[in-house]
Amino acid sequence: MTTSTRGASKVPAVLVLEDGRIFRGRAYGAVGETFGEAVFSTGMTGYQETLTDPSYHRQVVVMTAPHVGNTGVNDEDPESKKIWVSGYVVRDPARVPSNWRAKRSLDEELAAQGVVGISGIDTRALTRHLRERGAMRVGIFSGEAIADDAQLLARVQEAPQMKGANLSTEVATTETYVVPAIGEKRFTVAAVDLGIKGMTPHRMAERGIEVHVLPATATAEDVYAINPDGVFFSNGPGDPATADHPVSVMQAVLERGTPLFGICFGNQILGRALGFGTYKLKYGHRGINQPVQDRTTGKVEVTAHNHGFAVDAPLDKVSDTPYGRAEVSHVCLNDNVVEGLQLLDRPAFSVQYHPEAAAGPHDAAYLFDRFVSLMEGQRA
Numbered sequence: 001m002t003t004s005t006r007g008a009s010k011v012p013a014v015l016v017l018e019d020g021r022i023f024r025g026r027a028y029g030a031v032g033e034t035f036g037e038a039v040f041s042t043g044m045t046g047y048q049e050t051l052t053d054p055s056y057h058r059q060v061v062v063m064t065a066p067h068v069g070n071t072g073v074n075d076e077d078p079e080s081k082k083i084w085v086s087g088y089v090v091r092d093p094a095r096v097p098s099n100w101r102a103k104r105s106l107d108e109e110l111a112a113q114g115v116v117g118i119s120g121i122d123t124r125a126l127t128r129h130l131r132e133r134g135a136m137r138v139g140i141f142s143g144e145a146i147a148d149d150a151q152l153l154a155r156v157q158e159a160p161q162m163k164g165a166n167l168s169t170e171v172a173t174t175e176t177y178v179v180p181a182i183g184e185k186r187f188t189v190a191a192v193d194l195g196i197k198g199m200t201p202h203r204m205a206e207r208g209i210e211v212h213v214l215p216a217t218a219t220a221e222d223v224y225a226i227n228p229d230g231v232f233f234s235n236g237p238g239d240p241a242t243a244d245h246p247v248s249v250m251q252a253v254l255e256r257g258t259p260l261f262g263i264c265f266g267n268q269i270l271g272r273a274l275g276f277g278t279y280k281l282k283y284g285h286r287g288i289n290q291p292v293q294d295r296t297t298g299k300v301e302v303t304a305h306n307h308g309f310a311v312d313a314p315l316d317k318v319s320d321t322p323y324g325r326a327e328v329s330h331v332c333l334n335d336n337v338v339e340g341l342q343l344l345d346r347p348a349f350s351v352q353y354h355p356e357a358a359a360g361p362h363d364a365a366y367l368f369d370r371f372v373s374l375m376e377g378q379r380a
């Protein structure tokens, strides 16, 4: 393991928000420039899993935890093959990473993957700004990329918006691959990859499921070609209002009544498939400490979130949909945002948060068992 002290970089860097607010600090990771949607994560641990979550594609993540990089980077925790965040913002990077699994420092890893970051800025003030004004476009510029403030601001204002962005095919697999069941194989699941995290098929494999991970462009024929016991729709980046293709595939699955489970983007797609709308939250939910109530049991769980959009469905009544009755099964106790949906007449449900929870609490792991029960029910 190396003990790089690059965390104390002297290269100047500047962060420019689209509304003109500017923060000055030092380069962290790669030196250069980057653009994205500024969002904050309240997770105090699990930065490797955050960085490698494909749902963060085109987002610049601000860490509210003041110390980042303390445990370095290992080869076991990534959720995908690369870092997906488009930029990274930290208050006080670790100078000397220390952990028995660490292979290199976070600063080195960001630099090696060409991810531009900034450190040494007041992340608390930045987070409060985003919470008050809402998530917005941002640019980070370091070293020679720094120019006149007005020029940088103009470039940030030209960057693409997250609203209306269709991004799944930019992050998903292009070839189907199979994650084998661990132990005895009990079920086959077709998982439509819209930006899937590695832990999700793993949580299924642990329950005897052989998971066929299909590209985001998979058709209903592709799904049924593997003769699945259940169909899964993953998390993923972008605006669910653009996900017309997965919505139509999901409608075909609902039509046939195959057990169906969706996570995050998958929940938004179920919402749309049932005829509900989706909308952009002011600043979203990102972190591993969000309280959610499972209204089917009354239990409250602490959960991992990463979403900037949400489903617009009534909380207080059962809705009639083309696929039978549907209800909101889970709700966020901070702000009453819809966190889960379930059908009452067909074996289908979804959650807006992350029961695979890496990093994070394991309170919601029971949802994978619910999916298994639906598949068992279908066989009985």
Ligand SMILES: NC(=O)CC[C@H](N)C(=O)O
Binding pocket: 055, 234, 235, 236, 237, 238, 239, 240, 263, 264, 265, 266, 306, 307, 308, 309, 310
């Ligand atoms: N993690 C996810 O699947 C995120 C879904 C969607 N891109 C959102 O921001 O709400």
